[in-house]
Every structure is written in structure tokens, then in C-alpha cells.
Amino acid sequence: MRILAVDIGTSTVKSGLIDFEGDGVKGFNTIEVPLLRPEPEAAEHSADYLWGIFKETVKETIRKANMEEIDGIVVSGYLFGLIGLDSQNRPLTNIFTWLDRRPAKYLPRLYKTLDPFEVYRRTGCPPLYIYQLAKLFWLLQEKKTLLEKTKTILDAKGFLFLRLIGEKVMDRSSASGSQLLNMYSLDWDFDLIESIGIDPGILPRLVEPNTIIGDLPVSIANELGIKSGAPIVAGVFDGAAVSIGLGGLNQEIATSHLSTSTMLRVASPYPVIDKSPYMRFQTYYSLKKTWLPGGAVNSGGVVLRWFRDSLGGLEKVLAQDLGISVYEILDREAMLSPPGANGIIFLPYLSGERFPIFGNNSSAVIFGLREWHTKRDILRAFMEGVAYNLNLVNEALRENNLRFKEVRITGGGAQSQLWLQILADVLNTPIKAFTRGDAALFGSALVALETLDPSFELTKFDQYLRFDRIALPSENRLVYEKQYEKFKKVLNSLIPLFNEN
Structure with missing residues (x-):
């Protein structure tokens, strides 16, 4: 078909x-x-x-x-x-x-x-x-x-x-x-x-x-x-098409799309709302009495695009000379900074955010920058900040009994093995990347296939999925646990200032 x-x-x-x-x-x-x-x-x-x-x-x-x-x-x-x-x-x-x-x-x-x-x-x-x-x-x-x-x-x-x-x-x-x-x-x-x-x-x-x-x-x-x-x-x-294309109708699998923005969603057979008063995630409907609680956040690949355009002039020239993507150069540069980015914390809210308690008025912040830090530290902090922000959604889901065993991810950011490893360590969950095709188009086509062919079942195609890259949590997760707590302290201290805007 x-x-x-x-x-x-x-x-x-x-x-x-x-x-x-x-x-x-x-x-x-x-x-x-x-x-x-x-x-x-x-x-x-x-x-x-x-x-x-x-x-x-x-x-x-x-x-x-x-x-x-x-x-x-x-x-x-x-x-x-x-x-x-x-x-x-x-x-x-x-x-x-x-x-x-x-x-x-x-x-x-x-x-x-x-x-x-x-x-x-x-x-x-x-x-x-x-x-x-x-x-x-x-x-x-x-x-x-x-x-x-x-x-x-x-x-x-x-x-x-x-x-x-x-x-x-x-x-x-x-x-x-x-x-x-x-x-x-x-x-x-x-x-x-x-x-x-x-x-x-x-x-x-x-x-x-x-x-x-x-x-x-x-x-x-x-x-x-x-x-x-x-x-x-x-x-x-x-977003639902991406989840379906990654096999995300399985309740043990969360899905993410690391593009300009990013998201983290997991399937549920019933609607779920945050039991806390902070309304930290959304619940949208997929199909066939399946809901997708989770969070879409504004801050994803947009932070690297900003870095490229504002601070990455030399990297652009080098990438052109070598005939490779500028993001590959940025990836290599960020690898030279250690996990935790030598103590720099980045709040990645260049476009505000979707958390009701602070999101509409939030802005990006680089915290802990000293004269001995390098551009590579800032770059790695940008990537880690996106992961910490996504972990806010991860925490909210798990506190509401929405637990999963792996995250399947697609989008331009999934091309970066470093970013996948950072996400695996921060979320403390295995990450599988699908980069060989467009998950949204594939997921939509699967919906149409099941609609037009009664013999096909969406839940059975998962065995045919193949993933290009896998990242497992490493010992670096211990570094990230400490940095994530610092990230939350910095964020919480700034929420009153954000809300004054």
C-alpha cells in the first residue's frame, strides 16, 4: 500500500x-x-x-x-x-x-x-x-x-x-x-x-x-x-505522529523529538493531569482511546542555532572548509568540555517556556560563568541545559506514576551522539535514536494504513523498527544529578524575577 x-x-x-x-x-x-x-x-x-x-x-x-x-x-x-x-x-x-x-x-x-x-x-x-x-x-x-x-x-x-x-x-x-x-x-x-x-x-x-x-x-x-x-x-x-512513528503507543516507551523545540511524551490508556498544583505537563489525545501526557518545551535545537549564529562564526568557516555540518564541529568542540560544563548552568529559555509557573516571562540565563571558562564550556552547558529542562517534564511524569523504560528520539538533535549521551545520563534512561527517516510522516502513514487495511495493527509494527544510535546511562549521571539540583535552585531563585516582567 x-x-x-x-x-x-x-x-x-x-x-x-x-x-x-x-x-x-x-x-x-x-x-x-x-x-x-x-x-x-x-x-x-x-x-x-x-x-x-x-x-x-x-x-x-x-x-x-x-x-x-x-x-x-x-x-x-x-x-x-x-x-x-x-x-x-x-x-x-x-x-x-x-x-x-x-x-x-x-x-x-x-x-x-x-x-x-x-x-x-x-x-x-x-x-x-x-x-x-x-x-x-x-x-x-x-x-x-x-x-x-x-x-x-x-x-x-x-x-x-x-x-x-x-x-x-x-x-x-x-x-x-x-x-x-x-x-x-x-x-x-x-x-x-x-x-x-x-x-x-x-x-x-x-x-x-x-x-x-x-x-x-x-x-x-x-x-x-x-x-x-x-x-x-x-x-x-x-507530535502524536512522531510518537506513533517511534512505537510510542507502548506505555513502556517515551518518545521525544529534538528539533527547534523538543518534547517528552508517554502513552496512557486514560487521561492524566499533574496531581501537583503546578500543572507541569499537558495531556493530548492520540487515537484509539490512547492519550499522550507529557511536555513540549520551547527550548531544543534553537539554543544551538542561536549559538551557531551568534558565537559560531569560526565554526561556520571551518565547517565550510571541511565540507561538513557546522553542528558536527560544535559537537566535537562540546566534547572537549567535561560533564557538568565546568560548573556552568544554562537556563535555555531563549523563547520563553511552557511551564505555567514561570514560562511566559522566562528568559535564558548563563549562571556561574568565570573568566577561565571557554566557549566549549558554554556550548556544552547549552546542551546540558536542554536536558535538564526536559528532565523537569520527566520528573513530573514519574511523580504521576507515568514510568517508562526507554526514550526513543528523532529530529536533528538526535544526530549528536554527545547530546544523546547527555540525555541518557540526565534522564537516567536508555536513549534510542531514529534518524534514517521522518518519524512524523511514517507515523501518519501508519495511521492511514491501519485505517485502510483492517488486517494491519499499529501495535505490532514495533518489531520492524531499527535505531541508528543508542546511549545508555553512564557513571556521569552522578555528576548530572548534582548539576540538575543546582539547575533547579537557580531556576527557582529566578522565578520571582521572571514573573515581574
């Missing part, structure tokens, strides 16, 4: 043809998505431009794969996007992405109206500005006339479905990251939505991820260069 899988990200749209009877992924293609910033703190996508990129990357995949006949189409996409449509399904807005900070200033007012812990208990989503609930409240405060004209809201993936088949739908997996879905009933929480003055009639129809939502029309098929009639499967959100 041949499945066309597409992943809609905040920075790129990716596509590939997964041939389950042939040799894996064919025609992989990726196109960057420009982020629009029409005013301070805005971060938007043009919906029509995104639709154009979607078609362009699919056409290129079909051309590369040299295959016009496919058995199904499936799409995964980023969470938290919101676009308003009028009565003719025309965009009234761009797509507001999760990077859009304009709703943040209204968050205190929103949670004077609502009990934040009650919202968390019902939706699994902590009180953060990234969610559609906060975006709707912001629109209510600043763009009320526009909101009154809005007849439907969708996310980025839902808008593409509208263009593909003319249906306004949202899969329950993506909807679980909106803060508008009751995570127990898996239906819209109408009481919550109405309590802030929003008409629930603007919400799209909900479907299960393993639902065929329509067939590819002739007009679109001709434009894409493929035969019409292929069934379109709703699919899951991007």
Missing part, C-alpha cells in the same frame, strides 16, 4: 510517499513556510500561501517518486493554529501560530474569568497563551467586530482539508491541543467556550484520527498530478 503523507510544520511543509510493499519513503520533499510578523509579537501564516506550498510539495513528491497512483492521503500538523472564516469560507485572518504572543497580555484577565486548574482538569491544557482558547479571548478583546463576522474557526490542517474536500472538520487529536476539548468526553467543552462569550457554533465537526473524511476530487488530483479518488484520512497532530 502506498500512502502520501504530509506534515504541516511552523517552519516547513514536508511530504513523502511511504510504500509499505516497496522500499520505504519515496520522493521526500520539504518547503519552508515564511512566518509573517505584521506587528510586534505577531507570528502568522498566510492560509492561501500555505495551501500553495502544500500543493507544491506534494507535486514535487509525486514527480520524484514517479508514481501517480496512491492508496491514501494523510496529513499531520502543528497544534494551536487558528484561522477565522466568513460565511463563504473565506479567510478573515491569517493563521495565528503558537509563536504568536499577542494573546499573552490577556491571560491574567482570562483566568480571572476562569479557574485555571478547572480548565486544566477538563482539557488537559495548562493556562498558557499558546492555545486557541486564549487566542479567541484575545480576539474578543481586540478584534471583536472581526470575531462577530467569523462563522467558523479552523487550525492550519483543518484549513487544508477545507481546500481539499470542502469539509470543515478537525481531528480529535489536534483538537485536544486547543484547550476547547473535554479530554474525557472527547467532545467540545461547550460550557467552557460559552463562559468566555464565544458562540460554540463556530467550531468545526470533530472526527476520529482514523476516519476517512473524503476522497481526493478530480480537480485537485489533476493539479497535483495524481489519480483522483484516493481516500483522505484525518490523521493526528505532528
Whole structure:
């Protein structure tokens, strides 16, 4: 069976043809998505431009794969996007992405109206500005006339479905990251939505991820260069697709995606919320009555990208001369600093963070820097800081009886054996890296395969997974245990200052 899988990200749209009877992924293609910033703190996508990129990357995949006949189409996409449509399904807005900070200033007012812990208990989503609930409240405060004209809201993936088949739908997996879905009933929480003055009639129809939502029309098929009639499967959100692609429906396996941001999630047969008052993790829905408690954090590969662009001028030149990636040079340099980075602690909050107790206002901090430290110490501290931050999520999960025996990881950061070893030592858990393909596309294709082929079971494909790198906890974990406690002390001492901003 041949499945066309597409992943809609905040920075790129990716596509590939997964041939389950042939040799894996064919025609992989990726196109960057420009982020629009029409005013301070805005971060938007043009919906029509995104639709154009979607078609362009699919056409290129079909051309590369040299295959016009496919058995199904499936799409995964980023969470938290919101676009308003009028009565003719025309965009009234761009797509507001999760990077859009304009709703943040209204968050205190929103949670004077609502009990934040009650919202968390019902939706699994902590009180953060990234969610559609906060975006709707912001629109209510600043763009009320526009909101009154809005007849439907969708996310980025839902808008593409509208263009593909003319249906306004949202899969329950993506909807679980909106803060508008009751995570127990898996239906819209109408009481919550109405309590802030929003008409629930603007919400799209909900479907299960393993639902065929329509067939590819002739007009679109001709434009894409493929035969019409292929069934379109709703699919899951991007993080769930990664988890599925890594075998993460097994409750003993946690999954992570070390890219610009990163995450740590583990499967559960029931919804789970943090028993502490700090709401330290989110719980989103995957499919087939499986939930994914865990945490997505802003701070991942972005810290190395910042280091590369701000402090890595010489490394860029050297990498160009040697014909290798600059990140390989940075990796080698960081290896020359000992575990613990000679005492430097880095709080990696270059883009703020998603922890309610401090996240919205946090910023990056280098603590303990002395004149005898070197750039390699700072570089290693950056990598360790990301691991310590992810361990905050790990601790929260384990304190809530969500325990796992290994972490499976993908993304650009998984290419670094050093970073994998740091994570294994800090999390005190074996790490397995999958870097030979795109886990999100593969996971989405698996969802489509099970939907279209009743003989296939998602839970049984795990035996076919092969991992490129493995890192086991070493004696260095004892160093990291001490450094992690120092990391938490530094963080806790700065939380009051963060919250003054």
C-alpha cells in the first residue's frame, strides 16, 4: 500500500510517499513556510500561501517518486493554529501560530474569568497563551467586530482539508491541543467556550484520527498530478505522529523529538493531569482511546542555532572548509568540555517556556560563568541545559506514576551522539535514536494504513523498527544529578524575577 503523507510544520511543509510493499519513503520533499510578523509579537501564516506550498510539495513528491497512483492521503500538523472564516469560507485572518504572543497580555484577565486548574482538569491544557482558547479571548478583546463576522474557526490542517474536500472538520487529536476539548468526553467543552462569550457554533465537526473524511476530487488530483479518488484520512497532530512513528503507543516507551523545540511524551490508556498544583505537563489525545501526557518545551535545537549564529562564526568557516555540518564541529568542540560544563548552568529559555509557573516571562540565563571558562564550556552547558529542562517534564511524569523504560528520539538533535549521551545520563534512561527517516510522516502513514487495511495493527509494527544510535546511562549521571539540583535552585531563585516582567 502506498500512502502520501504530509506534515504541516511552523517552519516547513514536508511530504513523502511511504510504500509499505516497496522500499520505504519515496520522493521526500520539504518547503519552508515564511512566518509573517505584521506587528510586534505577531507570528502568522498566510492560509492561501500555505495551501500553495502544500500543493507544491506534494507535486514535487509525486514527480520524484514517479508514481501517480496512491492508496491514501494523510496529513499531520502543528497544534494551536487558528484561522477565522466568513460565511463563504473565506479567510478573515491569517493563521495565528503558537509563536504568536499577542494573546499573552490577556491571560491574567482570562483566568480571572476562569479557574485555571478547572480548565486544566477538563482539557488537559495548562493556562498558557499558546492555545486557541486564549487566542479567541484575545480576539474578543481586540478584534471583536472581526470575531462577530467569523462563522467558523479552523487550525492550519483543518484549513487544508477545507481546500481539499470542502469539509470543515478537525481531528480529535489536534483538537485536544486547543484547550476547547473535554479530554474525557472527547467532545467540545461547550460550557467552557460559552463562559468566555464565544458562540460554540463556530467550531468545526470533530472526527476520529482514523476516519476517512473524503476522497481526493478530480480537480485537485489533476493539479497535483495524481489519480483522483484516493481516500483522505484525518490523521493526528505532528507530535502524536512522531510518537506513533517511534512505537510510542507502548506505555513502556517515551518518545521525544529534538528539533527547534523538543518534547517528552508517554502513552496512557486514560487521561492524566499533574496531581501537583503546578500543572507541569499537558495531556493530548492520540487515537484509539490512547492519550499522550507529557511536555513540549520551547527550548531544543534553537539554543544551538542561536549559538551557531551568534558565537559560531569560526565554526561556520571551518565547517565550510571541511565540507561538513557546522553542528558536527560544535559537537566535537562540546566534547572537549567535561560533564557538568565546568560548573556552568544554562537556563535555555531563549523563547520563553511552557511551564505555567514561570514560562511566559522566562528568559535564558548563563549562571556561574568565570573568566577561565571557554566557549566549549558554554556550548556544552547549552546542551546540558536542554536536558535538564526536559528532565523537569520527566520528573513530573514519574511523580504521576507515568514510568517508562526507554526514550526513543528523532529530529536533528538526535544526530549528536554527545547530546544523546547527555540525555541518557540526565534522564537516567536508555536513549534510542531514529534518524534514517521522518518519524512524523511514517507515523501518519501508519495511521492511514491501519485505517485502510483492517488486517494491519499499529501495535505490532514495533518489531520492524531499527535505531541508528543508542546511549545508555553512564557513571556521569552522578555528576548530572548534582548539576540538575543546582539547575533547579537557580531556576527557582529566578522565578520571582521572571514573573515581574
